[in-house]
């Protein structure tokens with residue numbers, strides 16, 4: 138085990154874990170904001186009860202998201218100090234904006250929202266959750282601004298071996314950010330819908346064994362249709378943006394694109410889409426593939442013609458552009474092809490599956506129909522779909538981040554150049570183990586608390602919210 142691999146593993150572990158909770162909280166906050174808005178507009182109490190019920194789940198995801206986000210930030214100083222030195226000037230501004238504007242906004246309004254149920258007008262209360270939701274999306278914008286720079290550096294100059302910002306607005310106008318932001322937010326909102334519908338699936342299954350009141354059942358059924366509508370709308374959006382993003386990659390990061398399709402040699406015209414296969418990275422070929430003729434051309438150029446450049450040719454271009462050696466390190470511009478090929482397919486599969494399940498579930502719960510609720514296996518399908526967006530998001534980031542190999546900042550700074558010069562294998566092993574144990578414990582606590590909250594009766598959520606139990610500044614006359 139070498140230092141670079143251990144540092145990369147640790148970064149991947151902390152990021153993947155953190156990113157379980159980021160789209161979870163962005164998605165559920167948005168779903169709750171819609172629920173409360175419906176309540177304000179229609180005065181239908183069911184939506185108020187739904188907002189309170191799902192609100193507790195959102196608060197849990199927010200809390201764990203903050204904790205894991207802090208650990209995530211430690212990574213830069215701990216294991217990637219040379220990267221931080223190189224990128225500090227660029228990273229600093231967006232991250233400061235994120236903390237000062239977006240995170241503070243989100244945290245302030247989350248507090249107001251949590252403690253003011255029945256204390257302010259319903260419209261004002263709904264405004265608080267909207268501000269929380271918007272704050273979380275602005276927060277994502279700043280983080281993705283920094284990430285997009287790493288994929289496509291813009292608005293900078295290199296001075297004394299460091300990247301220095303010359304044009305802040307160029308960072309915001311980065312075309313990479315445009316796609317990345319749309320895709321990440323779309324996926325997060327889709328996840329919010331899937332969580333509401335999927336966890337309701339588990340509740341309806343439980344209700345088959347332990348009968349619940351008619352009102353509770355009605356809340357579950359409303360949650361199911363609500364969640365499925367949200368997931369359908371945002372699955373379609375995510376798929377559409379992802380499609381445009383892929384076409385953008387063909388021009389901007391052809392190596393990443395070719396690797397997601399495991400194309401080594403330039404393709405025929407028209408090019409077929411490989412559904413499955415295993416990349417033989419030694420002989421540069423895709424083995425055991427099953428192809429849909431012409432489909433890759435269609436996905437790439439919106440027509441059934443046109444060929445695509447393979448990794449071997451892109452590698453020659455990159456070697457010519459950046460050289461065989463960078464900072465004394467022999468370069469290999471091929472990313473891990475099988476990881477990209479399969480991650481891409483799993484991500485796309487998750488999007489298609491969520492869209493399909495949503496359509497079927499909405500159809501089977503349409504007015505006067507109860508088919509979905511009658512069959513246990515159908516409820517299980519919906520319930521188990523809860524976990525898929527977590528997988529889809531993770532492999533989505535695999536495509537983006539493994540695909541920029543061997544760079545941390547595309548074309549400017551390599552992974553090997555980025556790692557801290559002072560860390561050792563022993564310290565990395567220790568911190569990896571500590572984080573792993575910590576994350577496992579946190580996951581157990583989080584799952585336990587979510588189950589506990591879910592077991593509460595949504596029809597009877599008059600008892601105080603999760604945090605109100607411990608502290609209510611308004612009752613103490615603090616304001």
Ligand code: HEM
Nearest residue numbers: 317320324376379380382383485488526529530533534537
């Ligand atoms: C047909 C469906 C989809 C297509 C064509 C697609 C396409 C893409 C592409 C090309 C990238 C890499 C972008 C880059 O490196 O710059 C990407 C990244 C990503 N995808 Fe997807 N995607 C799809 C569905 C989904 C779904 C359903 C999810 C969530 C469950 C998802 C989550 C992500 C995430 C989190 C990233 C990393 C962030 C980013 O670069 O945008 N994708 N996707």
